[in-house]
Amino acid sequence: MLTNIRAVGFDLDDTLCVYMPVAVQARRQVLEQWVAPRVALSLDTIDQHYRRAFQSVLAELHSERWYPLYLREGHATRTETFRRLLESLNLNADGLAERLSREYAALREQMLHLHEETLEVLHALRPRYPLFVITNGPAYEQRRELQILGLEAMFTVVAIEGEVGIGKPHKPIFEFVEQQLQIAPEQILFVGNSWEHDVLGALNAGWQAAWVNREGAPHPQPDSPVLELPNLRPLLELL
Numbered sequence: 001m002l003t004n005i006r007a008v009g010f011d012l013d014d015t016l017c018v019y020m021p022v023a024v025q026a027r028r029q030v031l032e033q034w035v036a037p038r039v040a041l042s043l044d045t046i047d048q049h050y051r052r053a054f055q056s057v058l059a060e061l062h063s064e065r066w067y068p069l070y071l072r073e074g075h076a077t078r079t080e081t082f083r084r085l086l087e088s089l090n091l092n093a094d095g096l097a098e099r100l101s102r103e104y105a106a107l108r109e110q111m112l113h114l115h116e117e118t119l120e121v122l123h124a125l126r127p128r129y130p131l132f133v134i135t136n137g138p139a140y141e142q143r144r145e146l147q148i149l150g151l152e153a154m155f156t157v158v159a160i161e162g163e164v165g166i167g168k169p170h171k172p173i174f175e176f177v178e179q180q181l182q183i184a185p186e187q188i189l190f191v192g193n194s195w196e197h198d199v200l201g202a203l204n205a206g207w208q209a210a211w212v213n214r215e216g217a218p219h220p221q222p223d224s225p226v227l228e229l230p231n232l233r234p235l236l237e238l239l
Helices: 020-034 043-059 067-072 075-088 096-111 118-125 139-148 171-181 195-204
Strands: 007-010 131-135 157-160 188-192 208-212 227-229
Touching: 020 043, 020 096, 043 075, 067 075, 067 139, 075 096, 096 139, 131 139, 131 171, 139 157, 157 171, 171 188, 171 195, 188 195, 195 208
Parallel strands: 007 131, 007 188, 131 157, 188 208, 208 227
Antiparallel strands: none
C-alpha cells in the first residue's frame, strides 16, 4: 500500500496519453499512402519490414552516432528507420524517407490525445501534492507533446530524457527529480505503464511505484507488492 506520499509523478506516453496505438495508426496510414503503391506487397508485410528497420535502429540508438542526435530531436533516427525500410524493399525514391518521417511525425502529433481520466486525476491531486513527469524520448518531441496536450503547466518538475541526458530506468533521471523536489525518495510515488522503465526504475531509486496495466497484461512479477492499476482513477481513492 502507499504510505506517507509527499509527491506524485507520472510517465507520459501510454500512461497520461494514448501514444502507441496512435503511433501505429499514423505509421500504417503513411505507409499505405506512400509505400504500398510502389510495391506488390500487403500493408501488413510492409509494416513488418518497418518493424525490423525500427528494431535495427533501436539496437544502435545509444551509439555515439545516433544518441546525441536523438536526445535533441527524433527526426534523424526516424528518417533513418524509414530509409532502412525502403532499402529493405529495394526502393530508392529520392527524398522519400525524409517525407515519410515528416508526414508520420505530423500525423502522429495530430492524433495524440489524453486518456479520459487524466485531467480529472491531475486536477484532483495537484492541490495536495507536487506533481511531476518523467518521460523518455527526444527533447523537442516530448516537450512539444506536453504543450500540445496542455499538460506542461500541471507539473512542478518536468524531466525529459533529451533534456536531462539520460532516461528511465537509469537512476540519475530519478535523482534529478528528487533534487528538484527536495523530498525523501521513500516519500515519492511514480506511476507508469512500463514495468521495466517506470516501476523498476522508481524502485531502484528508492521510490514507491504503481503499475498502470490498462490492457490486463500478465504480471511480470506476480508476487510483487507494487500496486497494479487498471487506469489512473483509483489513485483518487488511494491518495
